[in-house]
Amino acid sequence: MNVETIETPSLGDRSYLVHDGEVALVVDPQRDLDRVLSAADDARVAITHVAETHLHNDYVSGGLALSQRTGATYLHAAAEVLPFDHRGVGDGDVIEVGSLTVRVVATPGHTQHHLSYHVTENGDGKGAGAGAGAGAGAGALFTGGSLLYGSVGRTDLVAADLTDTLTRLQYRSVRGMIDSLPGDTRFYPTHGFGSFCSSSQGGDDSDGTLAGERSVNLALTIEDEDTFVERLVSGLSDHPAYYAQMSPMNRAGGIPVDLSPAAPVDPTELLRRIHRGEWVVDLRNRRAYATDHLVGTIGIELDDPFATYLGWLIPWGTAVTLVADTAEELAEAQRQLARIGIDRPAGGADGGPDVWGEGHDRAS
Template sequence: MFTVDTLQFPVLGNHSYLASGPRTAVAVDPPRDIDQVIAAAARRGVRIAYVAETHVHNDYVSGGLELARVTGARYLVPAGAAVSFPHTPVADGDTVAVDEDLVLRALATPGHTPHHTAYVLQEGGRAAAAFTGGSLLIGAVGRPDLVEPRLTEHLARAQHASAHRLADALDGEVRLLPTHGFGSFCASGQGTADETTVGAERAGNAALTKDVDAFVAELLAGLDDVPAYYAHMGPVNAAGPAPVDLTPPEPATAAGIAARLAAGEWVVDLRHRAAFAAGHVPGSVNVEADGKLATYLAWLLPWRRPVTLLAASAGQLAHAQRELVRVGIDR
């Protein structure tokens, strides 16, 4: 019997997954702070044998490379992805044995990216779950406009075809486990559930209920702005992200904060807006730690601009640091 642990990241609107057999497991689309995945495996008492990416992500820094290095797992990356680090390329139809009677099968599903790949988890030869990344989501699909503007319509049509490929290949009761679509800007729309089935999407997902021309026209008309930092995530992930560093930052002094402001560094106050309005360091900006901190700060902050965080507590600072490393704001 297999289990699937879902790791939720509401600030980014993403899920990662750990699918386990009795002894070994596969991690799908892991976050950069890999300690959460390792802890989930420890709770299950399993070894992570594989790490699988559905695509080169455009919205967060992947922890896949580091997780594979730390655990000794094989790192599965779609064969069409242009990456510059050691990995195991997977093509359509490739399979790996995760555990006894538990097999992961790659299914090419281009659309969100040209190389996008879903993974079907088979138990005893029968499909039980599908990790669909940014292809077929809950009531939506992944955006087709994050790779190259000239490819957008082509990828939108590919999304329609990939959604139908998934729906045709899988029984209605198969669990559908996407990475995006829980508030992510990578999704073309937002579902209201944490999980769905192939049958539910057949009944209500526009990619499966509309013809391709109507679907593409509706999809393209509904596309929203792209967060500015997305332009940097793909290259970082393709090159191979640096290991995460969650050691506590150095405390700031009043003189140090003044010097950083004078040098053009951003000083970000993480407190609630009411506390900020009541009094704050002149020249600082307010981005609440309890909101979509990573998305909004990474969207506004010039890439690689130094940043100092002002927090109300050590816990608030640690939370903010963890959120920010997921989008490449490190030290």
């Protein structure tokens, strides 16, 4: 069994391509599918299954589009009411992916119907049947927003009145996985690498195995459930405003992403947009922006948290025009924004302020 990790540092998330050398399962794919398809091509495998651990709150999933493009079976929690074609799965279900066996483990907490997927090579876990850990080989466990490295997924993103219940479920789910699977099982979370879906930042002491989490994970080092609930909930920080849009978009299924270049905007039109009070976002680093920028633009540096910051600040549905030094920077910003459902910028301009700022008021 091979596990290929597809990083999305701008959101603090990971997706996974799991394969046996011929066919593959993709877990929690992001919306820009070219990265997933490239990984599959490099491994020379066909994607036959796509699995979601939950309805995501921090990005728009590419799962449905990937399944439609490849003809793969799309796995989602059977308990979710969804309007698109998928195979509903639940606790104890078994799916064969080539020579791999995928067992579904119910792990509610981060969301009500959260699932994890325990993958073993055929022969390691035959006969596990009703129990996800009964006789199963160590394999690989894909935990989404449940068990994270040194932490767990936050439990306050679904609804305020469900936070206490979900926190208790999170505690029980994590401890249940630890108790029912071999200690040398390696686990692969989707969140927890800077994502605001993590309840706390941790993971530096994690060795990536279930046994290793026993001494470093909050849900495993606190033996009293009430104490865990109080500690976790009291430590939850604010989360980006755009999160409120993600679950509804994922529940609807999302649409394929269009990453073709945004329409070019000349200096005259750029000036009109600024004067109308539209969002014109300067992607250059903060020092360059502080030294020289167009009056009326908004400076948000294009680095890993760019989409998170912009999505946190901008009124949802507002048109955004991007300006940068290079076309490559415009393309990267557009890709990051598409992951959180901000599609098709209203336009873009590259070449730096001496090009797109000709004749404009400058601040320095």
